[in-house]
Structure formats: structure tokens, C-alpha cells
Amino acid sequence: MRISVIGCGYLGTVHAAAMASLGHEVVGIDVDGGRVARLAQGTPPFFEPELPELLADGIASGRLTFTTDYSAARGSDVHFLAVGTPQQAGGHAADLSYLHSAVDSLLPQLRPGDVVAGKSTVPVGTAGALADRFAAVGAELVWNPEFVREGRAVRDTIAPDRMVIGVAAGEAGERAVEVLREVFQPALAAGTPLVVTDLATSELVKSAANAFLATKISFINAMAEIAEEVGADVTQLADAIGYDERIGRRFLGAGIGFGGGCLPKDIRAFAARAEELGRGESVSFLREVDAVNLRRRDRAVQLAVDSLGGSVFGKRVAVLGAAFKANSDDVRDSPALDVAVRLHGMGAVVVVSDPQAIENARRLHPQLAYGSSDEAMRGADAVMVLTEWGEYRRLDPVHASTLAAGRIVIDGRNCIDADAWRAAGWTYRGMGRR
Template identity: 60%
Template sequence: MTLRITVIGTGYLGATHAACMAELGFEVLGLDIDPEKVAALSAGQVPMYEPGLGELLLKHVAGQAGSTGRLRFTTSPEEVADFGDVHFICVNTPQKKGEFAADMSYVDAAVDSIAPHLTRPTLVVGKSTVPVGSAARLADRLAELAPAGADAELAWNPEFLREGYAVGDTLHPNRLVAGVRSERAERLLREVYATPIAEGVPFVVTDFPTAELVKVAANSFLATKISFINAMAEVCESAGADVVQLSQALAYDDRIGAKFLGAGLGFGGGCLPKDIRAFMARAGELGADQALTFLREVDSINMRRRSRMVELAREQCGGGFLGRRVAVLGAAFKPNSDDIRDSPALNVAGQIQLQGAQVTVYDPKAMDNARKMFPGLSYAASALEAVEGAHVVLHLTEWQEFRELDPAGVGALVAERRLIDGRNVLDAAKWREAGWTYRAMGRPGVE
């Protein structure tokens, strides 16, 4: 008998996981406490921008013309418990207000909502990023609340999705990690992921704490690599060196590699910042805080990038922002996403506005979210509209659309041809040839 899958929580992770499980051939039921979100998903409407997800949703949501009908959504925990053999928990674990620690209330609520209705042997699988030690606690809670008792098992299967590539990362992951306590749990997860495993995807079986640590350890390493090259950018600023050339030279060493070695405005989003902070907090609780003190500097370097961008913009505006117009290209924390959580671009835009500039923002996908979070900023319908009359243009999210801008055409619209490339990806020579003053962090000689 083919397993039936449920997904608890239908945000970015959950909606993607549910659609991809349907794509793999399973009947899937998604659960959310928000009736409006359930109604939208049931109508084939994606709650966020993620390339390929909308098409996948329409392909499988029941009731859509030509769909497989394998995917449905509900607000009923009872229906989910009765339907599913394997239940994936995909809720958020944001940073607690005023603390570094992760807020586990959504995960706890997910377990508490479904456990009392689990009357037969079943597997609950956590995919959320949680502090190490959470799975063991939740396994005990599950067995305590479920009528099935110990037959309601828990496993931990961390997600490794990159926003903008989430569909591909789910269907064709670079590895699968399964934290389990029984052969049955391992067997069920192997059945769920039979297709990618058959494609050669490594399936790593671990205990609970190791599985929990994999995600935060991976994000901490990536954050460290980004902050390392940004620290080198600070040194390059003082020494007159070029951090882009430095990165290129380092990348030839295959022990280092080129990925995540691009200096610029730093990282943001809903994962890396809060995950490294939660990791530090949990290490402190475990008495291992000294092991992760370096992450404080990683975080500090990252936040300094934003302040440095504001300083560069002020310099290009003649030392002050009053009466100056600043165009900000980018609002999402990264391209191919509409996610503005902890967005470096909007953080910089907000700081500059507070210091007296008139700031106009444009982003290909994140405008609606940006308006809700930063209603005081001005917004334009296009990049060309955003730059009209600007004294300086800031390139802060590396959308392909911005790389393809014509420097001469943009130059005809601005008050002054001054550009700061916050992502070090634009063609500096092309912009200078069109009469622009080009500036980038870590490249003081490239003007």
C-alpha cells in the first residue's frame, strides 16, 4: 500500500514539501491553522514567490483543471491524523523576541494538535530547524499524548532548502539526513524518499541530536564563510586591495572553493541570522558556549556590512543625506525570492531614510511585502522609475534584471551618475565607461 503523507504547516517549507511529495506520487494532505491560507492553496494560489512552485501546485491540487488531485489542504488535525501514515512538521522556528534563542512554540503546538488523534502506528517527522535536544523531548511528548503510545514514533529529517531553488532542492537534494530510533522509522523514510535515493542521493542515518545539529552546523559554516570574505573586504578597504580579485584567487584552492565567497552586503533572510543566534544560545544552555563564541563575530561582521553601505552612500552624497534622492535596487534578502525577513537591502534603505534622504525602492518580486513592512519608504514600478532624479543608486539585491540594465540609459535618468554595487556583481568597467562613479565594498581602487 502506498504511504499517505501529511504536511503540518504550509508556509515556505511546508507548501513546497507538500507539492513535491505529490510530485513524487504520494497522496498528500496539508494542514494549517489559517483558513485563508488553506483556501488560497486549495485554489492553487502560492502564498509566496518561489520559482516553479506555482506550477507544481496547480499540477496536483484537487479540483484544478487537469490536476492529478493528489494534493489537498485542511484546517482539521483530526482529518490529518486519520489520513496520514507519515506526518511532516514544517512550521517556523523564529528567533524569540529580545533573545537569541529559537521560539519552539509553533513546533510544540504542531505536536500537541495532532498527537491526541494518533490512534494507530504512525511516524511523525520533524523538518523544522530546532535546538539540539528538541527531538528527544518531542518524542516523549508524542508518546505521552498519542492514544497509540509508543507506536506514534518520531524521526528528524532536517530541510536544506535554498530559497529560489526550493523545488529542485526537495526533489533532487544533495543529501538526506534521517535521525531515527528504530528500523521501522528508517524504513518508512526510505520509502518516502525512494525516488531521490534511487537517483543516488546519499541517505545518512543518525541519532536525534546529530540530525538536529546538521542544519545549524551547515548554516553556521556558510555564515562564517560569508563573513570571512567580508572581513577580508574590510582589510582590502584599508590596504587598497581588491576583494573580488582576492576571492577569485582563493577560489582556485579546491579546499576553499568559490561558493559563498562573494564579498558584499552580507546575509539576511529567515534562516542564517536566526539559526546562528539560536545555535549560540543552545550551546550556552549545554555549557558549550565557548565553542561558538566565534559566531558572535560572524554575526557582528555581517551587521557591519550594512553600516558600511550607509557610510559609502553618505560619502557619495557629499557627506550628508538631507535633500538627496537615493535609489535602492532590491528589497528581498536574495534574488529569486520575495522574502524580506532581515533583508540587508531594506535595512540600509530604512537607515538612509531616517538620516534625511528621499529613498525609492524597486524589487522585481518583493514590493508588496516591503510596503507592508516599510510603509514609509517610496516605491517604484520599475528600476528605471526608481532611479529618476537619484543622486546615488544602490544595487543591493543581485537580481539578473539589474545586471542587464543599460548604464547609459540609466545615466540619462539620474541627477548624478553615482553607483554603489553592494553585491560586487555588476560590470564595473561598463558602468565607468558610461560616465558613472562606480564604488563597491572591498574595492577602494575600483572607481
Template identity: 60%
Template sequence: MRVSVLGCGYLGAVHAAALARLGHDVVGVDVDADRVAALSAGRAPFYEPDLAPSLAEGLSAGRLRFTTDPAGAAGCDVHFLCVGTPQRPGSGEADLRHLDEAVAALEPVLRPGDVVAGKSTVPVGTAARIADRLGPAGARLVWNPEFLREGHAVADTLRPDRLVYGVAPGAAGADAAARLDEVYGPLLAAGVPRVVTDRATAELAKVAANGFLATKISFMNAMAEVCEASGADAVELAGTMAHDPRIGGAYLRPGLGFGGGCLPKDIRACVARARELDVGPATVFLEEVDAINQRATGHAARLVRDACDGDIVGARVVVLGAAFKPGSDDVRESPSLALAERLADAGAQVVVTDPQALALAQASHPRLGYQADVEDAVRGADVMVLATEWDEYRRLDPVATGALVHRRHVVDARHALDHQAWREAGWSVHALGRAPQAVRRTA
């Protein structure tokens, strides 16, 4: 099929490359000329494992191209809306400006019967408004939310855990769903579940999933506060809960909390939209989820102060990790950088290192210190903080690392280290939700 992708940022670039791998003829359209040039040359403008090879494959096969001209989408059978919907400055609401601009750019090239598939995360009710705009062109709107995890986006696109179609009732909706079935034919043949529902439910599918995941993370961080106050162990508590199949262990680990470009802004947009719908009390708990998440960096900063006997003024503190999660260079709402800023505010000499995100971190947080090489970063450190659990940090040798630092204090803000091994190497180990003397025990 001939397919267009409007918006070639994180979501759109991955989606376009994946659709080309599925055998479709794909054109990606974006207003950013530099981004289009990079993608056209096979360079991913952000770090995402497996994206560069997918781009190269599609470009070399002639199935993938990128342009700044919306007319390039003319003649395509299906058009995917993949633009960003960031948080509106000074408000929890989603900023839909880029989405509206993409729809306006697409309208002149639409033909009766074309299918427009919205993948952007939007407040419920947005699809109905866009459908009204597309009505005169005779195009059919489907809401087809994405469920990507940064660091796994290519794999999640090529083998998602479900496909959701939000369609209009009647024959028009059935026809639009059938057109998407053609796009996703190889995925459906591989057994990927397909859910066909109304547009409003499809819009909420992504928002509700992110809200639930954020709630699990903050719930465990709330329990970590209780554990610290009572002498319990939050990691072992999470392990007991994970045995319950109704709960599961995913996202149930105390730590610095969530960040990135999805969970924080999506739960705030959900709260804002609920208020507009006069059901604000239904989502009040998400405000506390957000508040608990933001408190986590304060708790980690307290552990750093404890390691320095209450005084971190002038202490060299090395923060391992700038990205909000491993496998990504995304620093939006990064808990690691929020912690680094807190420590700098308190007078510490902060040095941040990261294998992928240093350039973006330095651009957004210029006053912090940065060092690309891990050994250079930790040399002379008074406290080392594991803030993003990249594999290279998890694998650090506590003995060799101990020979580089000034004082052997480590704060494991992600519960990613073998605490016993580090203590045996002479380190004091501090972790959220665990007593200072606690060690990791084998189940």
C-alpha cells in the same frame, strides 16, 4: 503513501507540493485559513519559482489538498512537521511554540507505528523532548532536516544534495528509516545520498550547515574591511581563495551580507542553545559572525555618503532590491531594507524597488518610498544602489540608465555589475572591499 504536512508556510507548502509530484497522497494542515484557501486554489502565498505549477499539478491530479482541520491527517502513514521556529522576541532563542502546537494537534490522530518526521530547524535536544511526547501514542519520531535555498526550494526538494535521517537506536529506528525510504524512493533511486544518524546529530546538521555558510560570508566581509584599509581588492582576493578545493568559491563574495528567515536566527539560536548546554565559549565566534554581518550595511551606507561627497541629506537614493536575495519575496532581516532605513535615518530621500517583494517591504518598512517600475524609480536619482542582485538589475544598460538619473553614481553592494562598462558610460562606481578606481578584470 498517504502523507500529512503540518504547517504550510514556506517549508511546508513546498514540501507538500513536491511530495505530491513524487506520487504520494498529501494533505497539508495549517491554522491560517487564508493560507489554506490560497493553496487550495493553487495560489502560492509567497513567491517561489516553480511552486505554483507544482501546486496546480498536485491539485488537479487529486493527490494534494489543504485543510485547517488536524483530523485531516488521520490515516496517514507519515506526518511531516514543517512549522516555523522563529527567533523569540528579545532573545536569541528559537520560539518552539508553533512546533509544540503542531505536535499537540497531531497526537489525537496518531496510530501505533506511524512515523512523525521533523523537518523544522530546532535547537539540539528538541527531538528527544518530542519523542517523549509521542511515546504513549506508539509513533516513531525521525528528524529529517531540510536544506532548502529560497529561490531554489522546489528543485532542492525534488533533488536534494543529501537526505538526513535522525532515528532512535534499534529496530524502531530502522523501521522508521525504512518508511522514509518509501517516501523518498524516487530520490534515492536517482542517487541522492542518504545519511542515517542519531536525532541530535540530525538536528545539528542544519544548524551547523547554516552556521558555516554564515561564517564564510562574514569572513569575506571581514576581509573586505581589511582590503579597503590596505588598498587590496576583496573580489580578487576571493577569487584566489576559491581555487583552493578546501575552501571553494560558494558564499565567498563580499557584499551586504546574509538575511532571510534562516541564517540570522539559526546562528543566534545555536549560540543560545550552546549556553544552555554550558558550552557557550564554543560558539562565541558566531556572535562575531552576526556582528560582522550587521556592520556590512553601515559600510554600504558609507559608500553612498562618499558618492555624495559626504552629504546625503536630501539626496535621492534608489535602492534596487528589497528581498534578502533574488528569486524570493522574503524581506525578513533583509540587508537591502536595513541599508535603506540607515540612509533614510541620515536624511536621504530613499526609493526602493523590487520585482517581487514590494508589498511585503512596504508593510514592514512603511516610511520608505517605493516604486514598482525600475525606470520610474531611478529617474532623477543622485545615487543608485544595487542591493539585491536580481537579473533585471544586473542587465541594466548603463548608458540608457544614465540618461534617466540626475547624477551617475552607483554603489554595487553585491559585486554584480560590470564595473568597467559602467565607468565607460560615465558612472562613478563604488563597491565594498574595492578601491574606487578598481575595475573588474577578466580572469
């Protein structure tokens, strides 16, 4: 099929490359000329495992192209909207200006019978408000929310764990569903569950999923706060309750909390939309979810201060991790980078390391020092593991001892072997652990 993808940021780039890998003819359209030029050369503007290979294959085959010209969308059977919906400046609601601008540019290119599939995360009611504009030119709007995870985005796009399509009632909606069935035929043939629903429910599915995941993370971090007061171990607590199949162990990793460009802004936008609907009390718990999450960053800073004798002024601190999660170079609302900046502001000499995110971190916070993990640890009074990269999980505490000046390690992700570090002579401090 012929497909256009409007918006070539993180979501759009991955989606375009993945669709081309399935054999579709895909054009990615973005207003950022520099980004388009890089993508046309097969260079992704961010780190994502497996993406460079997909881009190169798609471009070499001729199935994947990129442009700034919206007229390139003409003749496509399906147009995917994948533009960003960031948090409004000075508020919590979603900023839909990029989405509306993309719609304005796409409408003149559409033919009667075209299918437009929204993938962006939007406040419930957005699709319904846009549907009439597309119907006026004979196109059908459906909502097909994404559920990709950074670090696993390619696999999540090609082989998702579920697929949701929101449509308006009627024959046009039924036809649009059949068109998307054809687009995603390989995944559906492999058994991916498909939920066909109305537009509002499809929007709520994405908001509810992110709200639930954020709540689960903040729940275990709230338990970590209690565990710290009574001398309990939150990791063993999580193991014990995780055996209950109704609860499960995933997303019960206590630490310095979640960040990135999705969960924080999405739960805030969800709460803001509920307020607009007069149902703010229904999701008022999300305010506390957000508050718990931010408090864990405070706790990591306090652990560093306490471990270094009550002050970090003039102390050298190695921060291992800048990205908000492993297998990503995304530093948006990164808890690790936030902790590093706070310690720097308190007078510490902070050196940050990360396998992929150093350049992004340096652009955002040039006041910090950066280097390899060995360079960061050399002469350090304390080492903080704040992003759970595999190389940090596997870090040899004996090797670290040959570099650091002090023997204090703060495990902000509860991801390293506490016993091994203690056996090597380190004072180990975890999050919610004895």
C-alpha cells in the same frame, strides 16, 4: 503513500507540493485559514520559482489538498512537522511554541505505527524531548532536516544534495527509516547520499551547516574590510583563494551580508543553545560572524554618505532590491531594505524597486517610496544595487544615465560590471573593491 504536512508556511508549502509531484497523496494542515484558502485555490502566499505549477498540478490531480482541520492527518503513513521556529522576542533563542502547539494538535490523530518526521530547524535536544510523547501513542519520531534554499526550494526538495534521517535506536527506528526511504525513493534512486544517524546529530547537522555558511560569508566580508583599508580588491582575493579545492569559491561573495528568515536567527539560536549547554565558548565565534554581517550594512550606508558629499539629506537614492536575496520575495531581515530604511531616516528620498518583493516591503515599511527600476532611478543622485537580481546584474549603464541625475552607483553585491559602468561615466563604488 499518504502524507500529512503540518505547517504550510514556506517550508511546508514547498514540501507538500513536492511530495504530491512524486505521486504521494498529501494533505497540508495549517491554522491560518486565509493561507489555507489561498493554497486550496492553487495560489502560493509567497514567490518561489516552479511552485505555482506544482501546486496547480497537485490540486488538479486530487493528490494535494489543504485544510485547517487536524483530523485530516488521520490515516497518513508519515506526518511531516514543518512549522516555523522564529527567534524569540527579546532574545536569541528559538521560539518553539508553534512546534509544541502543532505537536499537541497532532498527537490525538496518530495511530500506532505512524511515523512523524520533523523538518523544522530546532535546537539540539528538541527531538529527544519530543520522542517520548510520540512513543506514548505508538508513533515513531524521526528528524529529517531540510536543506532548501529560497529560489531553489522546489529542486532542493525533489532532488536534494543529501538526505539526513535521525532516529532512536531499535526496530521502530529501523522501520521508520524504511518508510522514509519509500517516501524519497526517486531521489535516493538517483544517487542522493543518505546519512542515517541519531536524533541529536541530525539536529546538529542543520545548525552546523548554517553556521558554516554564515561563517564563510562573514569571513570574506571581514577580508573586504581589510581590503578597503589597503586598496586591495576582495573579488580578486576570493577568486584566488577559491581555486583551492579545500576552500572553494561558493559563498565567497563579499557584499552587504546575509539576511532572510534562516541564517541570522539560526546562528543566534545555535549560540544560545550552546550557552544553555554550558558550551558557549565552542561557538563564540558566531557572535563575531553576526557582528561582521551587520557591519556591512553600516558600510553600505557610509558609502552612500561619502559618495554624496558627506550627507544624504534631501538627496534622491534609488535602491534596487528589497528582498534579502534574488529569486525571492522574502524581506525578513533583508540587508537591502535595512539600508534603505537607514538612508530614509537620515533624510534621503529613497525609492525602492524589486521584481517580486515590493508589496511585502511596503507592508513592512510604508514610509518608503516604491516603483519600477526606471522609476527609482529617474532623477536619482545615486543608484544602489543591493539585491543581485539578474535584471540588475544586466542593467545597461547607458540607459541608467538617461534617467539618473547623478552618476554614482554603489554595488552592494559586487554583481555588476564595474568597467562597463565606469566607461559609461559612472563613479563605481563596490564592497571591498578598489
